[in-house]
Amino acid sequence: MAEGTIDRSVYEELKLTAGADFVRELVDTFLSEAPRMLAELRRALDANDADRFRRAAHSLKSNSNTFGASSLAAMARKLELGGFGAARDNGGEPLSALAGEYARVAQALTELKRA
Amino acid sequence: MRDANHGGARLLIVEDNKVNRLLLTRNLELMGHKVSTGENGRVALQMLRREAFDLMLLDIEMPEMDGFEVLSELSKDLHLRDVPVIVTSSLEGIENVVRCIELGAEDYLTKPVNPVLLKARIGASLEKKRLRDQQKELVRRFATAEVAEDLQQTGFSLGGKRVRGSVLFADIREFTPLAESQPPEETIELLNTYYTLMFNAISGHGGIVSQIAGDGLMAVFGAPLPLADHCDAAVRAALEMVELIDLFNVEQASADKAKIRIGIGIASGEMVAGYTGTNDRATYTCIGDTVNVASRLEGHTKVAERTILIDGETRALLRGDVAVESLGPVTIRGKTQPVEVFAVKSGA
Numbered sequence: 001m002a003e004g005t006i007d008r009s010v011y012e013e014l015k016l017t018a019g020a021d022f023v024r025e026l027v028d029t030f031l032s033e034a035p036r037m038l039a040e041l042r043r044a045l046d047a048n049d050a051d052r053f054r055r056a057a058h059s060l061k062s063n064s065n066t067f068g069a070s071s072l073a074a075m076a077r078k079l080e081l082g083g084f085g086a087a088r089d090n091g092g093e094p095l096s097a098l099a100g101e102y103a104r105v106a107q108a109l110t111e112l113k114r115a
Numbered sequence: 116m117r118d119a120n121h122g123g124a125r126l127l128i129v130e131d132n133k134v135n136r137l138l139l140t141r142n143l144e145l146m147g148h149k150v151s152t153g154e155n156g157r158v159a160l161q162m163l164r165r166e167a168f169d170l171m172l173l174d175i176e177m178p179e180m181d182g183f184e185v186l187s188e189l190s191k192d193l194h195l196r197d198v199p200v201i202v203t204s205s206l207e208g209i210e211n212v213v214r215c216i217e218l219g220a221e222d223y224l225t226k227p228v229n230p231v232l233l234k235a236r237i238g239a240s241l242e243k244k245r246l247r248d249q250q251k252e253l254v255r256r257f258a259t260a261e262v263a264e265d266l267q268q269t270g271f272s273l274g275g276k277r278v279r280g281s282v283l284f285a286d287i288r289e290f291t292p293l294a295e296s297q298p299p300e301e302t303i304e305l306l307n308t309y310y311t312l313m314f315n316a317i318s319g320h321g322g323i324v325s326q327i328a329g330d331g332l333m334a335v336f337g338a339p340l341p342l343a344d345h346c347d348a349a350v351r352a353a354l355e356m357v358e359l360i361d362l363f364n365v366e367q368a369s370a371d372k373a374k375i376r377i378g379i380g381i382a383s384g385e386m387v388a389g390y391t392g393t394n395d396r397a398t399y400t401c402i403g404d405t406v407n408v409a410s411r412l413e414g415h416t417k418v419a420e421r422t423i424l425i426d427g428e429t430r431a432l433l434r435g436d437v438a439v440e441s442l443g444p445v446t447i448r449g450k451t452q453p454v455e456v457f458a459v460k461s462g463a
Binding site: 017018019022025026029030033055058059061062063065066081 | 131132133134135137138141142145176178205206207226227230
C-alpha cells in the first residue's frame, strides 16, 4: 500500500466505533459513489458550472475524510475552495491528478477491507 | 414520554451523501435511537410535518433545498420551530456556522463527526428539549390556551399594550358562611365544579380567565387577542354563567346540598394587558380604570340586589336583544365621577 494514502489511525477508529462489518459495507458504498463524484466534477467543468463543481468536490472531501484518505481529501478541498478556475485554466489537469489519487485510495481501502 | 436522553429518541437525519447518511445512522442506532432519514431539505420538511421527531441532524449542502432553507422554514412554522436541530456539515468558514446558529440551530458539528462528541451534543439537546416540553406543559396547565398561544407566538416579555376590551368579575355570594357550614372537602368539590362551569361559559364566548382567587375570578374579553364584539361576548358569558349556576343549584338541591348565588360585574373600555410580575414568575392580566370599575360593579351587586351589573360603555355597545334596566348613576369607590350602571335581566 502506498504510504500516506490512508491514515490508518482514522480508519481503525472508524472500525472501532462503527464496527468492522459495517465499515466494510461503508467502503463498498464509497467505492460505488466516488466514481460518480469524479464524473460529476468532470461534467461540471465541461458545463462551466462552478457551483456544481464545488458541491461535487465538497462531497468527495467529506467522504475522503471519513476514511482517513487525507491526500485525496486535501486535493478535493483545494478544488472545493476556489479550485474551479485553476482546473479550467489547466485543461482539467487537477482532475486527472485527483483521479490518480482516488485509484490509490480505492486500492488501499479494498486491501484494508479484506484485512 | 419515553426517556429520550438515554436512547430511544426519534431522530431525523437529513443528508444527501450516502456514505455520510449510512455512517450517521449507524452511530445513532448504536446509541439506541430510532432513526429516519431524508436525502434533502424538501423531503425532511414533509417528514417533519407528518411525524414527530425529538431532534434533527441537518446537512447544509444539499440539492433541491439546502439546510439554510430548512432552518428558515422551521423558524416560520409554529409547530416545527421547537424541534432541536444539530447541523452536521463539512462546509468551512465561520460565517456558515454563525448563519446556522442565527437561523436557530442548536449546534454545529463538523463532518466527519466524532461519535463521542455527537453523543454528548445529542444528549444535551434532548435534555433541553425535555425541559422546554415540560415548561410548555406547565404553561398549558396554568394559563389559558389563548395565553399559552400568545406566549408561543410572541414570546414572554414583561410589560403591556393598550387594548380595548371588557372585563368581568364574578364571585360567590355569602361564600364564607357557606364554607363554614360544611366540611372543607365538600367546599373544594363545590369550587371545582363552580370553576369548571364558569371557565366553560367564559371560554365558550372567547374570554380568558386571567385570575382566580378563593371564590372570585376575573375574566378578560378582547386580550391577548382582539375580539370584535367583546361587550356582547362578556354579557352573554355572564348570562350563561347564571344559567349554569341555576342548573347546578337544581342538582345541589336534589342531593340535599347547599345552593350558591353569584354576582357579576362587567366594564368595558381601554386597558393595559400584558404580563406582570418578575421574569421568573409572572401572570397575564389587565389593569386600568376599566378593571377597577368592573370589580366595583361586582361588589355593588350586593347593594343593588341584582345578579349582573354592567357599565354605560358596555351597555352602549350591546346589541338590541339583551334586556337591561337602568339603575342610574352610582358613585363607586375610586371614581370621582358617578358611573352609569345597568342591570342585565337574566332569563330566570
